[in-house]
Amino acid sequence: MELLCMQVQADFCGNIERIEKSAGSEASFKVDKWERKDHGGGGITCVLQDGKVFEKSGVGISVVVSKLNPKMQEAMRTRGHKLTPPNEGDTLPFSVVGVSCVTHPVNPHCPTIHYNYRYFEVETADGIEAWFGGGTDLTPAYINEEDIKHFHNTQKKACDRSGPGVYDRFKKWCDEYFVNTHRGPNGECRGVGGIFFDDVTGNFSEDKEGKPDYEAGFRHQMSCGSSICESFFPIIERRINSPFTKEEKEWQQIRRGRYVEFNLVHDRGTKFGFATPGVRIEAVLMSLPLTARWEYEHHPEEGTKEHEAVMIFQNPRNWV
Template sequence: MSGKTFTALGLAAAAAAFWSQKPAIQTVECEAPPKKDEKKKSIKTAEDDKKRKLEGLTPDSPMRLRMEAFNKQLQAEITARLEKLDGVGKFKVDSWNRVEGGDGISMVMQDGKVFEKAGVGVSVVYGMLPPAAVAQMRAQHPNIAATKESMPFFATGISCVIHPHNPNAPTVHFNYRYFELGSEDGGEPVSWWFGGGCDLTPTILYEEDAVHFHRVIKEACDKHDPRYYRDFKKWCDEYFYIPHRNERRGVGGIFFDDLDDKKPDELFAFVQTCGKAFLDQYVPIMERRKDMPFSDADKHWQQIRRGRYVEFNLVYDRGTKFGLLTPGARIESILMTMPLTARWEYMHEPDLKAHAKLMETLRVPREWIPL
C-alpha cells in the first residue's frame, strides 16, 4: 500500500472492528503509514493497560479500561439472556487479538429456535493515527493541536444485531462506543468522546412495541439530560434513512456521536444506562411476538424488508463501508449484522394492509411518545 493511497488504517481498523456507525475519518491522502517506532507507543500503552487490569480496576482507572470492562460484562449478560429466551440456540464465541494492541470477542448465534441470527461483538483497539487523519479529526474536536506526527488512539465498542425467525418479532440493533486520542507522554488523553445508539426494525408494525422501545430508552436518557432523547431521536431518524427508497430502515430509537459536552464520568454513566436498558427494551417485545402465528405472506414480506436492511448496511452505513475498504479488516465481524436470508423482487408492493401500514410509518417518522 503506497503512501499516496494510504487510508487512515488505524482508525479504519477500529471502525471495522466494532462497526462504528459514524467513523470520524474518511479515506485521506497522507504521507505514509505510522512508522515502526511510532507503533511502539500504542503497543506500550496496551501492555501497560494489561498490567492495570491485572491489578484491578477502580473508579479512578482510565476511562478506556472502564468502558472496555463494561462492554464485556454487558456482552456476557445479553448473550446469556438471549440464550435463555431462545431455549435451543447457543452463541459461538470467536476471540481474537491484535498485534498492535487490543482484542475482541464476536459472539454469534445462528439458526436458533427463536433467533435466525443474533450477534453481539466487543472490540478493543489500540493504534496510531496518521497526521492527515488527525487533521480531519480537528474539524469536530478543535482542542486537538496541529501536528506532523502520528498520535496514539484507543477505541472500544459493543455492537449487537438480532434477526428473529418470526416476522411478527422485530430486528433490533444497538452500538455503544468510546474513542480517545492519546498524548505523547501517555498521560491524559488529548481528546475523547462517546457514541452510540439503538434502533428497532419491524417487519409488521405493532405500535405498542415501538412505543415500548422508545419509552424505555427515553427514560434512560431523561436520567441524564432531558434534551438527549429529543435530539438523539431526531438524529436517529435522519441517520437510518435509505435515500434511494425514500424510507427509513425502521421505527428509530436514538443515535449520537462525538459526545464530549459533559465530564467523562457523566457521559460514561449515560452510556451505561443506555446499554443496561437494552434487555428491558427488547425482551418484553420478543416474549410477546416470538410464538405468534404468521402466514407465508408475512414471511415473504419479512424477506423483502431484510433486503432493505442489507441495502442500508452495505450502501449507507459508514462503519460497514469503512470496514470493507480497509485492508486486513475482520470481514466476518463486519458482516455479522447481515441476516441469514433476504429477498429482492422487481417492483414489489406490499400485499396486505398490515404491511402497507409499516411503509407509511417508514416514510414519515413519528413521535412515539410525548417529548
Template sequence: MNGTGGAMADGGTMAEEKARAAAWFRELRDRIVAAFEALEDSQTTGPFADRAPGRFEMRETRRRGEDGSDAGGGLMSVMRGGRVFEKVGVNVSTVHGRLGPRAVQAMAARRDLPGMSEDPRFWASGISLVAHMQNPHIPAVHMNTRMFWTPHGWWFGGGADLNPCIEYAEDTAHFHATLKAACDAHDGGYYERFRAWADEYFFIPHRGRARGVGGIFYDDLNTGDWEADFAFTQAVGRAFLPAFLPIAERRRNTPWTDADRETQLVHRGLYAEYNLVYDRGTKFGLETGHDPEAVLMSLPPVAKWP
C-alpha cells in the first residue's frame, strides 16, 4: 500500500506518533544488545572461549542538513571479535530534513506522493541490525524496522532475513515459522505476501540467485490505521530474537573446517555485493548525508571473491 492514506494527527506533524516510534526502536535496540552480550557470556567452550566476551562499542552518529544544520542522528553499536559474533552492528537513528532531487525521484517512482517535489521534508526513525558470526554453521542475519514520514504521507517498513553459508533446513524452517506467527497475529495474508516480497527484494540479479534463504520484507505499509501498523512493526521486532537466538545456540559449538570458513567468506562477498549495489537503505543513507560508517555497518569484517 502506498504511504498517502491515513489521517494525519497533530496538524499533520504526527509528533506523538513519531516520538513513540523512535522510543520503541531504541527500546528494541537495548533488548537485542543485552541478549547478544548474554550469548557472548554463555559461550564457555570452543575456539574463542578464552577471549573476553564481546561487548558493544557505542558512539553517537549525526546527520547534517545541506545548510550544515543539525538534522538528527542516532546511536551506532558494534561488537567485533567476540566469542560468537565476528562482527555485529545494531544501529538506531532518528533523522529529518529535506530530500534531495534524486531521493524525491526514487520515492515518487514507488509511491503516490503529490507535492513531494514542492515540499520534500521528511522524518525517519528506525533500527538496523546485521550480524556476521564466527562459526560458519551459524547464519548471518539481518533485521530492520522503520517509520518514515513526509507532509504527504507516512508508512512503516522493515523485515528480517537469514543468510546461511551452510544451510540447515530446520534452521530455515524455525526462522520462517517464527516470523509467520508474528505476521499471522496481525493479518493472515501478511506472511505469504511479505515472504514473497523478501524473495524478490533480496535477489541478486547479476548473480542470478538470492543472497540467503529469505524471511519477510515489507515497505510502504499504511493501512490507514497507524496504531495497527505500528503494532505490527513492533511484532516484527519482537520476533527477531526468538527467530534467531535458538539457531545461534544450536550451531555455535559445531566444529568447522578450513573449507567451511572459505565457504563463509565467499558467501560474505555475495552479501557485500548486494548491500553495496542494490540495498535501498544503503543508498538512502548515503544520499541523504547520514554517517557513512553507520550506513556501511552491514558490511562483513572479512570477505572473499572466487
C-alpha cells in the first residue's frame, strides 16, 4: 500500500510539473518530509504554490501509528466496526497509510480535483480489523459536460474491475458525502462528485456478512489510484488556455469558499487530523485553496452559467 501511495504521488506530481513547465513556469513541488514528534509515523508532503497553471497543489502520503482515542473509536463503531478492546476502556493501537491530494488550478474553467486512498488497521481483542477507504472527486466552477463525463467514465472503468455495481454504489456514496449540509434544506454538493467509499474490506458483494478479501481491496485501490492522472489531466490540457473574465475568476473564488466550508466543517479526514496527537497540522490543511472568497447572499441569476452550476451541485446527476 505504501508503494502504491508513492507511485500515485510521483505520477501526479510529475504531470503537474510537466504542465507547469510547458506553460513556461518554473513552479515546482517543495518536498517536505516529516515525522510525528513523540509519536509513530510521518509522511512526505509535496506542495506547489503560485504556479502559472496551478494556484496550489498539495499531495501527501502519510503513515500514522498511534492509539485510537475514545472519540475516534466511537465514530468508527457507529460506522459498523466492532473494535472489541482486550479490557474495557482500553484504547486500541492502529496504523493508517494513505495518499491524499487536492489541486486547485488558476483558470476557472479548469476544475479542482481531490483524491485520497487509505488502508486502516486496528489491533483488537478479536485480531486485526482492517479496511480501505478513499475516492476521487471533481469540483468545477463551471459545468462542462464533456469534461465531467470523461471524469466519471474513467472512474467507472476503474471501479468496474472490482465488480459490477461498484461504481454506482461508490458514486452515490460520493454524492451523499461531499455535501455542505448547512447550505439550504437539501444541502449543496461541493462539486460534481466522483467516487467515495469507506470501511470496505475488499468484499465487493452486497453481502455485508461476507469475508474480507484484502487482496481484492488492494487491487481496487491500485485500479482507482492509477486512474487519477487519466481522469484529470486531459481536462486540464483541454481548458488550460480558455480565456476567462474577472467575474468568472470571482465566481471560482466563491466556490473555493464553499470548498473551505466543507473541508473545515464536515470532512472526515480533517476531523481525523485534528483528533490525532502530534499530527503535522499543515499537512492536514494543505487541502485548503490558496485564496477564497465569501460574499453575503450571492445568488447567481437564473439563466447564467453560474446558476446552472449551482443547480447541478444541488441536484446530483448521472454522468455515465
